[in-house]
Amino acid sequence: MPFVEIAGFREGNARAWVLTIVRHTAYSWLGKNRPATLVVNDDVEGVEGAEITSGDAEAETEMIAKADAARLQAAIQKLPPPFRETLVLRDLHGLDYRQIAKVTGVPIGTVMSRLARARRRLMTTIARDENDATA
């Protein structure tokens, strides 16, 4: 009964609480329905993101700013699940680091590093896509 846990979110907000439930539910569903395709890399913290391309910084910023929904979505889907969920909770749902730490059950430092790596991977992917397209 998820309502029982509402007391655990005494200081937090309702959004973080609901997302915790949604996350649990989604992972149980995936566990039951898609065991063969869900690959969770437990050593994901050891996976280092590629360095951002060392081109023209302003051009890269422009490229990122102009990325459309399809490109962003494709790039997000390439992220390992822990990176993806951290990015989605922060940049699409607007949770703060403390709330993300609570929802995903990891220390705040891990939230910070996952978010930084997730964003750098997105930037790299978007920049690389653009370079491939114009090559």
Place this chain on the structure above:
Amino acid sequence: MMLPPDDEPKWLVHAYVDGELDPANARAIERRIANDAALAAERDRIEALGRALRSNFPLTPPPAALRERIERAVGLRRMPSRPTWLALAASVALAVVVGSSSSFYVLAPPGDPTADAIVSDHIRALMAPQPADVASSDRHTVKPWFNGRIPESPRVVDLAKNDFPLIGGRIDVVERNPVPTLIYHHRKHLISLTAISAPRKPDAAPVSRAIEGYNVIEWTGDGVTYWVVSDVAASELAHFTELFRSTPSDQ
């Protein structure tokens, strides 16, 4: 926020852009960014990515059918006549989690309770050790800080060249609703500017009044009611209001 021991500057820039650093660390990273073009470029990229994500994927309300299924799944029964606190809390939660920012509004009657709350919050800020929850003169830091804490971050404009430098932001509570407040500085006086979402309110020109010795100006534009409170002279506060209204913000 405690920082991991193996942090690297580029990670700190993310936390800085997200408004997650305490004032001392925020100032430290601001100084590093000012002296390091690579860090400044990283900050620009992070902000560009954030804008791209927010503009391409705004939160949208779920279809009614999905909402009903969720409510059934968690054993929630609609009781329209007298909702239990649980049902109410869950509906609010669902609305918050899936609602777009535009669906949020505060019913703020133009009466005295709001004005009193605004003035009280300003007085409390003057007495607090720090008037700001996020201390930064950079609007690109202050604005994102509100994201995630409240449904809508306010319009933030830079008026430093007009002698009204931005010094930070805080969340005030007005009639039990958290609302964003920007803090500007003017000749050793603080100006609190509170933005209360009011999408159904028609635009209204600035109206001045004095409450408890503080000058207060209220106006409504583009579905937001703004309240400005300060102990600067009424004419200077009116000048600030004019500048704020006429200066465009990036977004």
